[in-house]
Amino acid sequence: MMKSPLTRRRLGIAMASILTAGLAVSATAAANATGPIPTGAVEDLSFCTQNTLAAVPFPEDYEENHWSEPQVSSPEIELPFSVNYYGTEHNSIFVNPSGTLTFGDPWEGYIWGGSSDYPDAIAAFDTMLEPQRDGSSEITYGVSADGSAFCANWVNVAPHEATDTSPEKLLSFQTIIRDRSALTGGVKGDVDVTFNYDQLPQLGAYWWNGEVPATAQAGLFVKDHGWTVRLPGSDGRNSPESPLLDDGEFALTAGSANALDQQGRYIFALRDGDSVERYDLTGTVRDASGNPLAGAVVSVGNKFATTAADGTYRISAVYGSLSIRVNPPANTDFVQGFAWANVDGADMVQDFVLKEEQLRIPRETTVTQGGRDAAAYGLYWSLPFDVTHSACEGAESVTLEILKGGNAIYTGDLVESSPGQYAVTVPPLYPTTGIADFRITVDCGDGTTQNVEFDLYIDPAGTILDTEGNAIDGATVTLLRSDFPEGDFSAVADGSAIMSPSNRTNPTVTGEDGRFAWDVIPGYYRVEASAPNCTVPGSAETVVSTEVLPVPPEYLDLELVLECAEAPVTPPVEDEPAISVSVSEAEQGGTVTVTGAGFDSEEAVEIWLHSTPALLATPSVTSEGAFVHAVTIPTATEPGLHSIVVKRADGTSVTTSITVTKATVKTPGGSNGGGSNAGGSNTGGSNTTPGGSAGGNSTTSSDGLGTGSGLATTGAAESALAAALAIAVLLGGVALLAVRRVRES
Template identity: 25%
Template sequence: MRGSVIGLLAVAAVLTTTMTASAATERSWGLWAPMTGASGAYSGEVSIAATPQLDATYSSTSRSGSVGVISGASTWLSEGTPVGAIYGSSRNQQYLNLRPKADNASSPSITTYAFERATPTSGWAFTLGDIDADAVQILAIGPDGTELTAAQLGFEGGFNYCAPGVAGKPSCTGDAADVPTWDAGSSTLTGNAGALDTQGAAAWFQPTAPISSLTFTFTRRAGFPVYQTWFSAITRSVTGVVQDTTAGAPISGVPVRITDANGTVIGETVTAADGTYSFPSAVATDGYTVEIVPPAGKTSDEPSRPVDLTEQDGVADFSVRDIVPVAVSGTVRDANGDPVAGAVVALDDGTTVRTKPDGTYLIDTVPVGEHSLTVTAPDGYTVISSPPPFTVPENSETPITDQDFVLRELPALSGIVTAAGAGVGGVVITAEGPDGTVRTVTAADGSYSFPELAAGDYTVRVQTPDGYVVSGPAAREEAVDADDVTGVDFALARLGSVAGMVTTTAGDPQPGATLRITGPQGTVTATTDADGGYGLGDLPPGVYEIEIVLPDGFASASPTSRTITITDAGELIEGQDFVLSPVVVTPTPSPDPSESQEPTPQAPSDGSGGGLATTGVDPWPAVGTGAALLALGAITLIVGRRRRA
């Protein structure tokens, strides 16, 4: 990170460290800048350590709601947890809350951390919390563009930071047995088997290989999905003294610098009056080199020393002495006149020295006679010119100077990967050329570079990261000669998501309803869950039609289809709801027995066209209406006479 915010974060990270029993060893927790952006497109920065500067930017497709940087005042990792036992309590130290892209199993959020420089191989950790009713898959990419193995991720185990008996535990309730499980085959943490929304389930990792990008894919299983991320580091000191063996006393004002495993200078100082120096806080890992620059007229038989801070503080002492005539010196520069450090200069008698940070070298005690010098260029350089042979006269004490070399840096190929106009960090780029295939990873701002390439034709490809599709060509053909090749750019587009509800007119959820989503890649379906919700992720940019398939017994109380558009920004388009109304079925009424029905006249089967045929069921229909009325009258008279009798 090159912004002023990260510079302030790095300083603050040092100031907020927690001291341990050893005065030189410090423990710190990551310091987060405020999260920016909106739901589905958040970003931010985190500073984990200051020396070497261990910073990252992140982008996340997390949805909004209960997300952001949290103070750590009410939830923390106590010293009684496994990670706290090593890195100290995280109480009042910040962490990050994030959620899935949508609250369904098909819309995970993808959060990628792009580190400014590759992480060290020890001395730092990350912890994921509240992994209970959820799952998170972890992907780490090394600086060479290859994926770290599960073993290299350094899974240290699961725990519950609310578990009873944890000293200084947070004010929450948790079960010691409620911890996430780790599947090394898929590099996935999964919460408890019952997908219960509980508290305190966490796991921690100490990676053992350098990382350029770290990606968490977080998926909801049940409940209210949210997860926490902590980063932590341990730093130790490097001290030493520089002695002048000729004078028999310490020497002050000697420049001292320290470089990390990548050869990057991470600290510079000069010796004090007593010859001592100190680099107080460097991440507890291996691969450091401390180097001195002897004063004029002095030389050192061992001007650089390796330092390992993995287990303890480092000590690197040095000695200098007077130069014994006759001395031969010069400078190694590149074609632009810039010094080249680390080049090996050899005298013809087998004596070798390495150029200093300013590109100079010196060989003292060169014997009388004619000599020649050669240089072994560092990786990425080729030799353009070398000095001619020289002669050391007898009885001469005059130094021989200006024995200079010129190198040319091999050309580089570079570009940037963007999505919706912003750089995308952590993307793997490959370049296949005359010497095979090389890989690299984009920096936090999306830029990448292949330095030191041999001349020839190259095929440069972008590997599409999770949550994206390539917008435009995914491969480019480029020719490399003596000059740098720039502008080999690639464009990505984020994948979008859609989510909604299906309810009845009474407001009840409708589970099991089917939605058809038709877009650039054809038609797919989604089914509502027990709460009536549905969701579909990994949708490339384009226009989509969402149509509900009406369940049996329902009609639509809202439009049965709608159209949405997903842009390169990869939106989460929520609220795509449908309302159903139950179909009311009116039953067919049964005949009323009190109502008489006249039969339809039918012609006799013999073709005579005579009177109506008798049905054999009821005698009344067999007679005419008048005869029926006379018969009813006769019955009435008879009944009347009987009642009067």
């Protein structure tokens, strides 16, 4: 499969660079371990075992004198990249026997609190270890060949004074620091810190004057401040039954943070000197009945967490004004949740209740963008869109308010364009994305009001183009994700909670405008595309791909380009709803026969005329999903191009165009050239009196099917439909316009 991309970005935003660290992620531990290799999160990277930490025997008086350190840290190690650790730049590091990495100074002991005596520390598992004990492996560390990563392994290492050093009782964990300064939006000092845990079965017998039991903690420590990240269960001087162990309440091997691909992996993105003011965001996600929702994904900036079986979540190291999103669990119909929060000075609890179904656009309202029905496709964030609403004539006010997380992002008035019809053009909603609440309030001026509320998704999007800049219809677009920019990338599962409910289809197929859109949680992504009769420009390969896309930030107007031998043809889709009209032009006040097929059996539909919305009819759909109905073009309709729109009960619609011309002025007694309806046949006679009928005009029967002189009123609905279709063809009617049926998940 071809990975050589030809992609373009608008607005001058550079694409992310691909990091080529040559890191192969696997669920194995370092090769120098004794005993069986554990399975889990630890990455099997050869450079992690380049160097060995000296194993110094414990002094005889260690238990009586805590300050006689049992062994020494590594020498100062120069890093090939800078680390901006909460505002302090570091270019060297120490590996310590206590399961930590420190900046500035080594630290062989345990970090007891927030004293200034302790240096900046990255603590994957801060406890006392004894690698010199029989059965234990050594502590190792190293730098990748390309200089993009530093690694330290505490793999198959014995805890201090462990009486059981069998392989299943050894500790195995790892810390990797990866340079991220080259990513889109990255700056010097940006890094990802990853903790990987394979097994943590026990702690040692660490005593201080015979009084203090062994303990463990994990997180990120800042000198003169304290813990900015401290993983749950890090309780300081607790008992040897630490909740961080494999059988503990907060087992590190059973959890994860900011990682979807691997249990036991915790990723912390340190960006641009993050503030040391860091707090925990916790809460519970429930449905409207109060039941907890497991598997929902809560995201804040570049951090996220998946809810547990009881619906709870925890996101560490947050601060300031936050926008919080909740993607409902995979393969459910819940609506995305959203909240604004300000975390300042204390931990915060933010609970969510997810609506079980998206509020649909009501029949009296339409939202269209670029000719497309927003009920079916959602809204694209960088384009304006039109909102129309039918209400009482001469209303005092008709106001539209669009809210995100309870905050108004747009407020405007709809203007009465014709009696009882109101419209407004809304500017682009960029940079807002995700679910938004639309509210229309009508003040009729007589003491009555009307209130309408519905939801729509606002999405960024990309486009699949050919080398001439034309949108490609029928291209297959696939979203791939990894926890690391180095990969491995795999296709996001169809229906996954990684994607917001606005589009959980993967892969997706483009329409006539060539667009695709996904709203996703933080991570590293690639987008691949292919289309019939198309190849990567200058190549025989058939799949074009983007470079690595770190999210955040969001990507707007992404373009993938394919070279196509001929315009791709989208295969016809059977049983899709379609409509046609009997004539392509109709006079004001004229009659047009609308024919429909492919609808659901006996479903409720309405026929509307746009641009200024006007309800024309409510035809009856047969058990075969068809209808034929004659409608009259309102005499007040402005001449020009209009649309016949059939609205469906699920909020989608089917559209075709018609041109309305100015009505012809007729003189009483003049001939119109039409035939009279005499005895069931058109005689070709003249219409000589006002009110005379013109041959061939249809009337409407009680079952909603048009009947003219050529159709018996007692005929079957199928015969009426067949005859109407034949008439449409003979009269040069507009071809059936099939549209993709889009339903909300």
